[in-house]
Amino acid sequence: MFETFLNLEESATVAINSLAQEKKAKGERVYNLSAGEPMLSPHPAVAKVASIAIAEGKTLYPPVAGIPPLRQASAQWLNTTYQTNYQTANTLITCGGKFGIFAACQAFLKPDDEVLIPAPYWVSYPAIVKLFGGKPITVMGDETNNWKVSALELEKLATPKTKMLILNNAGNPTGSLYARTELAEIVSLAKARGWMIISDEVYSGLSYDGEFISLGSFPEITDNLILVQSFSKHFAMTGWRVGMIFAPEYAIKILTKIQGQSTTGTSSISQYAALSALENATEIQTQVCAEMRSRRDALVAELNTFSKEKISAPASGLYLFFPLKILGVENITSAEFCLKILRDANIALVPGSAFGCEGYARASFGAPVEELKDAVSALKKYLKM
Template sequence: MQFAHRMNIPPSATVAVNNLALKKKAAGERVFNLSAGEPFVPTHSAVLDAARCALDEDKTNYTPVAGIPELRQAAVQFMNRTYGTAYTFDQTVITCGGKFGLFALFQVLLNPGDEVLIPAPYWVSYPSMVQLAGGCSVIIDTEESIGWKITPEYISSHCTEQTKLLVLNNAANPTGVLYTKEELQALLAAAKSRGLFVVSDEVYSGLVYDGKEYMSCGAFAEFHDMVIVVQSVSKHFAMTGWRAGIVFGPEEIMKKIITLQGQSTTGTSSITQWASVAAFDHAEEICSFIRDTMQHRRDVFFDALFDVFGVRFEKPVSALYGFFPMSHFGVHNMDSVTFCTDVLDTVNVAMVPGSAFGKEGYVRCSFGLVESELHDAVAALHTYFA
């Protein structure tokens, strides 16, 4: 069968590895799934109660395509209160997860041949999403030695007349990079000088550690007309399977996303939306618990790695992952896919190869699992090298 040329894209590497891990688990094997990009924390009881209430009250019909008003308003209030933005009701749309929010943005903003600047390491789905929208990804390679960050000079040197978008992932998957206010301001100014829109993926903004301050790209009034922020309930509230994302940005762009949703998903589940309202109602309590829990698990994981391997990896200040050079484990003559496949086959530890993030020679490991699983995963890794 001949498929559309746009489908010449790879499967999501993170989904693929997770599926292999789940397949092994279903076969009765014990698997240490360090590939899963989620905080393994039970969804808050108030969220579950709200979902049950929505079912009991038969709130199971179609919702407005842009999302129920209660959720849009709750999301705007949370964003403005927490991150110092100034969004209005008409500047937000509820989507089927943050992932579809990003997909929708590329669909409504890109024409064939438009270029999108993507710093690497990047979240695995950015290039494929751009390709599906007819755009071209221009990868800006960064290095661990400079903190995995881009500067305004990187933007200038990679721009052409076809460049339309810059994607910023702050806080970043897979590196845990966190940009400062001054760094973001300089990047946004550089993007504005080249007439670019900036898509700011901020779904990990609730997972910032060690007392670090988070700055949203949406908080700069002078760049409000060129910045679109993507958020999600998944990481903030441990609701990964509920699938609710939020997009904030200029009203004319939100209208186009609503049109796209009206011809595709029609919006996300009504039950999910009512549950998400409850999550925002209890946001401070839920977010602080998840953040503190993940910071503790990060410390447990990195301390265990030091105890077993004698290597003091730098702890990320945000997100859910360690992005480790394979050389620090003594692996030099093997690509990351082969290494991760062999580790999964041999000791049942699932990791994601760095090549999926545009950076060969690295692996991504999540510290979202409970502490005992993290300890046992490190012990299993040790047996691989024994």
């Protein structure tokens, strides 16, 4: 086990962002296209409730599973927004969605269990699976189908050791959205094989061109489904660290025990702020989504003024995922290029290799439009295009 932790790789997005922050701390101008967050101030109602919570002394340990009003409101929000059917007892509040994924793998994976992970994938999935003795099996998505995987492709790589599927919809880094028919086929396969599914849906509220369909809206799979949601992305509350897990009661009880013996729970102040966010959900999500759409369109437009091939706007999420060759970058790995451009030109991108896809890069459009334009100008100057 010690060797497992010793060999654990640092998150590539965290590593790039850390180096960017180091440069910024030295007074250097950094063009940060690596951060995985919408750079927005909290909604006034959220900030106000957090201040009130402090003033009223709501600063003690909260219940391990989360304060009851937030658990109830979270289930109601998911049910109303995505046509699911969860109750308070099916809901756990976690320290961000990431801990929910971590705890689910800890709870339900045994050594040598195989976990199917569609690629390009979020950088932390394989590392988390390995931490608990599992074996991540990469299933490369179809670029011509917005990088999505089909049930047939999953079945080809399945073995008797396959016990879990981690599905990211809406996708990071690709922005892909699965259609209901595509999800129905995956659900049918998972149910027939007895797989557990972790459905990471934290980007669902940042859907611009297409309908987001939650796996929680398929009742036939909910007994084997861990649905992960978060306040970080579509409520623009990344630093508050509040996630939501929706699962069958037996799973919630197990995950609550893990949380009780690890993090103890999520900040009580953050939970009251999150409750306020749900009370203002329509307004906040509409504002955040509209602003991120504007930033997405700006970044795409700026890059397309000089890229060798047209970059298409992603249907969802916070990122553009593009081949480096359209920038004229060849004969160098994506990691080498991203480190070089950060060191030489203070431009932070994340290499495609971190997502299981060499030759690509991820650019975030979380920053304000003017910063995005400045970043693209710096990139164009560096590439001499």
